[in-house]
Amino acid sequence: MASRPERLLRGSDASLSASFLELFFDLAFVLALSQTAQHLLHNFTLGGALRTALLLAAVWWIWVATTWTADWYDPETPVIRAVLIVAALGSLLAGVAAPQGLHGRAALFAGAYVGVHLVRGVVTVTMLRGHPRQRRALRILCWYSVxxxxxxxxxLLPAWRVALWVFALVIDLTGPRLGWPTPRLGRARRHELHLTGGHLAERYQQIMIIGLGELVLVAGLSYAGTGLDLAGTVAFLLVFATAVMIGLLYVTPAGQRLGPALDRADPSRLGVVTGDLHLVMIAGIVLTAVGAELSIAHPTEKGDTASALVIMGGPALFLVGRILFSLTIHRRISWPRVAALFVLGGVAVALRPPLLALSAVATVVVLAVVVLDRAGILSYRSVRQSD
Known part of the structure; x- marks a missing residue:
């Protein structure tokens, strides 16, 4: 009969599908994405964008760390279920605080972030008493405690808040890359950081659907708040089309090869890198949602520099993440995607048409990438079959 610590660990025969509470935890992430987008809308400057990126990276790391926990431990055990519920609550509270997360609600935001990590660490260290895996849990808890x-x-120090939080987040993101080295405990070895490729790939696909759902929700709510005139309707349809094409660009082909790649790779490298690249893609979707709200609400207004950068920058940022993702997974670069970055950047800098026209250009560019990518994939398969 397995000991209590052994029962806590995820078995090799465990289902790769996400548990109900993992999906429930994802729902809490919807609010965090929505609220970080609102933070950017109300701080529509370069500095505001950088501060939004800090908040988004923090809530994203809650998601990544919790997803790793559900991969290392059995999410059907009562203890891990409780950890997932706490993580969902922490994500909700961080989302509630996000619009004022660097000001009046800083205590709530930081408390939610710190609380999720410390509760998870204390629970796993306690439940793994006497098991070799306790050392991994203890290393992680030490880092998050610092x-x-x-x-x-x-x-407590508002003037230093941004600098301190950036420093703390950098440390949190660096920990798994180094194996969380800790005095007297050393660093985690490769086998201790093993991630189940099939499970993690499915979780990334699910969170990308959550991100796209946020984009569609913003588009629908913005459209509902208009007079349903022709310009607003066209802007809404363009955003919907962009959301569909972003989804298509994600799933083929590198998105389908992530699981086997993770199973073969060093988790301290690829496991962390893929998390970073998904953050870039999620940030692109959040920025696209901000641009969608602008273009649907004010389709005939002439775009200024900020709005042009947002509407063009959302798809461009997603493409940056997607290009690097393909390069990481199967060492290939999609040149249509690279060319699209130059087109989107050039339009954002050089042209100031109405917001509807900017949205149309962004949609056409993404559509061109989808078509050219699809043609390249079919051509590649044809060559392989002829060989």
């Missing part, structure tokens, strides 16, 4: 001090110091 950065918790920095996060909370940022709450």
């Amino acid at each position: 950065t918790a001090v920095v996060w909370l110091a940022g709450v």
Whole structure:
């Protein structure tokens, strides 16, 4: 009969499908994405964009760390179910705080972030007492305990808040890359950081659907708030088409090869890198949602520099993440995607047409990438079959 710590760990025969509570946890992430988009809308400057990126990266790391937990431990055990529920609540609270996360609600945002990581660490260290995997859990808890001090110091020192939080987040993101080295405990070895490729690939696909769902929701709510005139209707349809094509660009082909790649790779490298690249793609979708709200609400207004950069920059940022994702997974570069970056950047810098026209250009460019990518995939398959 397996010991209590052994029962906590995810077995090799465990289902790769996400559990109900993992999907429930994803729903809490919807609010965080929506609220970070609102933070950018109300801080429509370069500095505001950078501060939004800090908030988004923090809530994203809650998602990544929780997803790794559900991969290392059995999400059907009562203890891990409780951890997932706490993580869902923490994500909701971080989302509630996000629009004022660097100001009046900084304590709530930092408290939610720190609380999720510390609760998870304390629970896993306690439940793994006497098991070799306790050392991994203890290393991770030590790192989050150190950065918790920095996060909370940022709450108490408003003038230093952004700098302190950036520093703390960098440490949190660096930990898994180094194996969380800790005095007297050393660093985690490769086998301790193993991730189940099939499970993690499915979770990334699910969170991308959540991100696209946020984009569609923003488009629908923005359209519902208009007079349903022709310009607003066209802007809404363009955003919907963009959302569909972003989804198509994600799933083929590298998105389908992520699982086997993770099974073969060093998790401290590829496991972390894929998380970073998905953050870039999610950030692109959030930025696209901000641009969607602008173009649907004010389709005939002439675009200024900021709005042009947002409407063009959302798809461009997604494509940057997607290009690097393909390069990481199967060492290939999609030149149509690279060319699209130059087109989107050139339009954002050089042209100031109405927002509807900017949205149309962005949609056409993404459509061209989808078509050219599809033609390239079919051509590649034809060559392979003839060989």
